[in-house]
Amino acid sequence: MHKFTQKPAVSQWIKRTLLSVCVLCAIQYNPFAQSVFTFNALADLEVSKAGEKSHYYYNEIDQNETDLRFGMSQLNLLVQLSPDSNWSFNGRLLLERDKGQKLDKFSTPQLNIQWLSNNRKMGVTLGLFSNPFGSFNDNQLSTQRNFIGLPLAYSYYANISPKIGYLPDMGDVTKVMIDDEVQWGGSILYYGGYTAGAMMSWNIKPAKVNWKIALVNGASNKLERFSKPTNWGIISRLKLQPTYYWEQGLSVSHGSFIQESEVSTLLEDLGMFTQTLIGTDFKLGSGFFEVSGELIGAFYRVPIFDSEARSFDTGANNDPLTVNSWSVYLDIKYEIPMIQGSYVAYRIDHLGFGKLEDSTSPQWDNHVLRHSVALGYHVSRNVLARMAVSTQQVNNKPWNKTQGTFRFVLTAHY
Amino acid sequence: MKKAILLFYLLSAILPGMYTQLQEGNEVMGKITVSNCQNTNVKGVGYNKDGTEIMHSDDPMAQPDRNVIVSMHPLDFEPTLTLTDDAYISQSQQTFIPNVLPVVVGSKVHFLNEDEFFHNVQSYTPKARFSIGRRAPGISYSVKIKKTGIVDLTCDIHAHMNAKILSFDTPYFCRLNEDGSYSLKDLPDGKYRLEVFHPFCNKIIDEVEISGGKIFEFNYHLSGKA
Numbered sequence: 041m042h043k044f045t046q047k048p049a050v051s052q053w054i055k056r057t058l059l060s061v062c063v064l065c066a067i068q069y070n071p072f073a074q075s076v077f078t079f080n081a082l083a084d085l086e087v088s089k090a091g092e093k094s095h096y097y098y099n100e101i102d103q104n105e106t107d108l109r110f111g112m113s114q115l116n117l118l119v120q121l122s123p124d125s126n127w128s129f130n131g132r133l134l135l136e137r138d139k140g141q142k143l144d145k146f147s148t149p150q151l152n153i154q155w156l157s158n159n160r161k162m163g164v165t166l167g168l169f170s171n172p173f174g175s176f177n178d179n180q181l182s183t184q185r186n187f188i189g190l191p192l193a194y195s196y197y198a199n200i201s202p203k204i205g206y207l208p209d210m211g212d213v214t215k216v217m218i219d220d221e222v223q224w225g226g227s228i229l230y231y232g233g234y235t236a237g238a239m240m241s242w243n244i245k246p247a248k249v250n251w252k253i254a255l256v257n258g259a260s261n262k263l264e265r266f267s268k269p270t271n272w273g274i275i276s277r278l279k280l281q282p283t284y285y286w287e288q289g290l291s292v293s294h295g296s297f298i299q300e301s302e303v304s305t306l307l308e309d310l311g312m313f314t315q316t317l318i319g320t321d322f323k324l325g326s327g328f329f330e331v332s333g334e335l336i337g338a339f340y341r342v343p344i345f346d347s348e349a350r351s352f353d354t355g356a357n358n359d360p361l362t363v364n365s366w367s368v369y370l371d372i373k374y375e376i377p378m379i380q381g382s383y384v385a386y387r388i389d390h391l392g393f394g395k396l397e398d399s400t401s402p403q404w405d406n407h408v409l410r411h412s413v414a415l416g417y418h419v420s421r422n423v424l425a426r427m428a429v430s431t432q433q434v435n436n437k438p439w440n441k442t443q444g445t446f447r448f449v450l451t452a453h454y
Numbered sequence: 455m456k457k458a459i460l461l462f463y464l465l466s467a468i469l470p471g472m473y474t475q476l477q478e479g480n481e482v483m484g485k486i487t488v489s490n491c492q493n494t495n496v497k498g499v500g501y502n503k504d505g506t507e508i509m510h511s512d513d514p515m516a517q518p519d520r521n522v523i524v525s526m527h528p529l530d531f532e533p534t535l536t537l538t539d540d541a542y543i544s545q546s547q548q549t550f551i552p553n554v555l556p557v558v559v560g561s562k563v564h565f566l567n568e569d570e571f572f573h574n575v576q577s578y579t580p581k582a583r584f585s586i587g588r589r590a591p592g593i594s595y596s597v598k599i600k601k602t603g604i605v606d607l608t609c610d611i612h613a614h615m616n617a618k619i620l621s622f623d624t625p626y627f628c629r630l631n632e633d634g635s636y637s638l639k640d641l642p643d644g645k646y647r648l649e650v651f652h653p654f655c656n657k658i659i660d661e662v663e664i665s666g667g668k669i670f671e672f673n674y675h676l677s678g679k680a
Contacts, residue, residue, distance in 0.1 A: 128505065156505045163506040172504075184613075241506040247571055250507060284571045284591050325572055328587040380576070380583045421578035421606065 078120040082453040084182055086113040093442035097197035097211060097224045099432065100189050101445055102140035113137050113449070114182065118150075128154045130169075132180075149234040150180075163241040170233050172241075172252040172277045173260050173291045174334055175321040177233035181453070186373050186383065187414045188428045188447040192391040193228040193336050193367035198405045201225050202262060203301040205313060205343035205352070206361055208401065216347045218301050228317070228338045228367060228391075229260045235275070236265050250279040259295035259315035261338075267299040269310055285325050293317040298343070306352050307343055313360055314341050328377055333370040340364065363404045364394040381418030387411070406435035424451040479640035480664040482526060482648075484672040486634055488519055491655035491676055508614055511549035514632070518653045521554035522676070523620055524636045525627035529645040529661070533624050537561040543607070543617060545573040550607060550617030554653055556629070559602045559621045566594045574610040579603075582621075585610070620651060652676050 089108045090101035115135040122128040132150035137143050152167030171177045176194060179185050189195065199210040201223040207214060211224035237256035244251055258264075258271030273295020280288045298304070298313040307313075321334040341360040344353040369389040376382045389410040393403040410432035417425045431444040514520050538561040544551050546568040557563060567573045567589045576585035581601040588611070589595055599605060599621045609615035620627075626646075630636050643665035650658040655676040664670050 154505055160506050160509065163504065165504070241504050243506045246509065247507075247569065252504070281571060285588075325588045330588070375585065375587060377585070377587065380585045381578065418578060420580075421608070 075124075076120075076122040078122070080116075080118040080454060082114070082116040082118070082181055082183065082451060083112065084114040085450045085452075086111065086188075087448040088446065090445045091440075091442040094445065095212070096140040098434075099430065099443050099445050100140055100195055102137075105140065112143055115143075116181070118181075126156055126158065128156075130154060147232075149232055161243045161246070165239040165241070166237075168234055168236045168265070169239055169254075171230070171235045171256075171260055171275060171293075172239060172254055173229065173275050173293045173317060174277070174319050174336065175287075175289050175323065175332070176334060177229070180233055182426075182449065182451050183424055183453050186371060186385040186416065186426075187387055187412055188426055188449050189412065189430060189445065190231060191334070191367070191369045191387070192389045192408055192410060193334075193338075193369070194231050194233070195227055196391055196408055197225040197227055198365065198391075198393065199225050200261075200340055200342055200363075201345075202264070202267075202297050202299050204303060204345040205298060206340075206363065206404065207345040207347060208404070214347050216345070216350075218303060226261050226263060228336060228365060230263055234265075235260070235262075235273075237273075248281050252277045252279075256295065259297040260293040260317050261315050262295070262297040264299060269300065271296045271299070272311075273297075287323040289319075289321040291317070291319040291321070303345075303350060303352070312341065313343060315339070328375040330373040330375075331371070332373075333368065335368045336366070338365045338367070361397075363396060365392060365405070366394075367391045379417070383414075383416045385414040385416070387414075408435075409433045422453055424453070425449075426451070479642060480667055481637065481639045481669045482641055482662075482664060482672060483635065483637040483669065484674070486522055486524070486630055486636065486650055486674050486676060488522070488634075488652065488655065488676045491518070491652055491679065508612075509548040511547040511551060513546065513549070513551050515552040516549045518553065520630070520632065521552055521653050522630035523554055523556045523627060523651045524630065524638065525556065525620070525622055525624060525649045525651070526638055526641060526662075527622075527624045527647040527649065528626075528642070529647055531642065531644055533626070533642075535559070535623065536625055542566060543575075543619075544568045545575070545609065545615070548609075548612045548615055550609075550615055552617070552629075554618045554620060554651070556620040556622060556627045557599060558625055559599060559623050561621075562596045562598050563619060564594050564596045565589070567591050572611055573615075575607055576610055577605050577607055579605045618653065648672060650674050650676060654679060 087110050088101060090106045092106055094101040094106050095103045117133040119131045120128055130150055130152050134147050134149055136145050138145035150168055152165050152169045154163060154165045156163045170180055176191060199208060200206050203218050204223055216223050235256040237254055239252060239254035241252045253276045256273045256275060258273045262271060275293040277289060277291040294316045296311045296314050298310045304310060316339040317336055319334060319336040323332040340363050344361050346353045369387055371385060371387045373383055373385040391408045393405040396404040410430055412428055412430035414426060414428040419425055427448045429446050433439050535558050538557040541555060541557045541561050541563045543555050543563060544566045565575045565586060570591055572588040574588055577583055582605045584597050586595045599619055602621050602623045605619040605621060607617040626638050626641055628636050628638055641664060645663045648660045648662050656678040658674050662672060
């Protein structure tokens with residue numbers, strides 16, 4: 041049985057090639073003479089406490105860290121080198137808590153070369169860049185987010201894993217070890233929000249109509265950047281500004297995401313299992329108010345995994361299972377004019393799952409409803425303090441504090 | 455007798471001032487050259503997500519070399535301050551224009567959104583913190599600048615936008631002309647601290663003395679990153 045390797049040699053090769061190209065181009069353009077070098081650094085110091093039934097896959101708080109916890113949660117270094125007004129090299133080095141545990145996960149989520157036309161109407165990005173789907177992925181840095189936690193669509197793990205497809209009650213009830221790892225499923229959109237590939241951006245009408253299309257390495261729920269087989273995906277986003285106080289986005293994403301694993305040889309064609317997303321997002325603003333939100337529909341074609349037989353149930357006609365989910369969140373933010381640099385925000389967030397055919401379960405995962413409140417204050421231009429509390433209801437059960445969270449984050453950024 | 459003494463004191467207090475006012479003021483002029491002040495190392499709060507959605511104005515007043523400010527700060531007398539009444543900063547193509555605005559402390563600065571979308575203007579500068587919230591296109595909003603020194607401006611909606619207000623406790627300042635020349639007229643006799651401010655260069659500070667209603671020429675060269 042094939043043993044899937046987490047970091048195949050090809051990924052290292054692509055990384056090194058990309059880095060070498062960046063360095064060579066930088067030298068070619070003699071950056072010290074005429075280039076613009078921009079760097080930003082950002083560090084998050086966090087205090088958190090959560091209910092006893094918390095889990096990283098439910099509410100981003102590790103199950104062993106529910107007591108009062110204090111520590112650094114994220115360190116970033118962002119660099120941009122622009123030899124001229126047309127070209128730029130962009131990188132983000134990130135050190136973060138691995139699944140909410142130790143601060144030891146190092147990655148380079150952004151590493152790309154970008155070309156812009158002289159009038160900035162057209163742009164091409166090659167490498168690792170933020171997924172253009174939706175409006176939330178644009179807010180990659182904590183300073184750009186009103187809340188500390190991510191919306192459910194970006195963080196709550198549903199019962200579909202990139203290694204085994206669908207399995208009822210995956211992770212929390214049914215624990216299946218694949219490649220020495222318990223399968224927990226995945227979020228609707230990859231929580232990091234980054235993808236790899238090539239993206240074209242066209243400012244059809246600057247500040248009014250912008251269209252992006254990207255050919256990437258997998259569906260939007262894919263976690264692994266480099267996988268075997270190489271997955272594929274296409275993402276497109278149309279951003280409109282009908283009037284000065286209203287922004288509207290329309291997004292679509294489609295791609296494959298099932299990866300090789302110790303059981304994947306039992307499947308004939310991994311590329312036939314796909315995720316399709318459609319979404320729309322909006323932002324309305326006036327004075328010190330801002331209302332924004334996003335609606336995402338997710339449609340999957342996945343294999344069904346039988347945990348007892350450790351095999352796939354592909355059905356009589358070998359057809360993949362078709363399931364869907366819907367997520368919606370609404371953010372309301374008010375900046376307090378009397379206390380410059382402060383705001384209060386409220387989010388209502390829902391993740392709902394469709395019915396499962398031929399099953400006693402009413403839906404293929406538990407519905408989740410979350411309420412969050414956040415307070416923020418810019419201590420100075422370079423220091424942002426945020427405090428947020430959230431509570432969530434799972435599968436319409438009575439409200440309780442078991443998955444509630446309290447988080448306070450002090451962000452220093454330069 | 456008391457009236458005569460009072461008159462004497464009044465005249466002795468007023469006449470020297472009148473003499474100074476009647477005397478033709480001095481003129482300070484010169485040229486400022488700039489080299490190696492390119493903005494090669496930028497600090498900021500934003501990072502490049504998609505360059506096509508970031509706009510930059512081609513307006514000359516957005517260029518660093520058109521935002522060089524020369525100011526003269528009296529060292530041996532208190533100048534009479536008149537508030538700057540035409541202090542405007544516009545936001546056009548996601549750019550503050552001008553990029554540096556000199557004003558007399560206490561003046562009102564008017565911010566005008568000339569884009570077709572929301573802008574915000576805010577400052578986290580201590581003692582000059584403010585935020586005007588999201589402002590619609592074509593709407594002007596005024597803020598009184600109460601402190602002297604540099605007031606850093608940003609737009610909360612477009613992180614790459616920034617500008618500076620130079621708030622002076624002197625009325626003697628001017629912007630460098632396109633050809634690099636500057637001229638300050640009607641300066642009273644006295645000792646001054648002359649400052650040359652450039653957004654990306656080291657500031658020049660010099661001490662000069664002028665008198666006799668003459669024309670004084672001071673030329674400087676700006677270099678080195680701030």
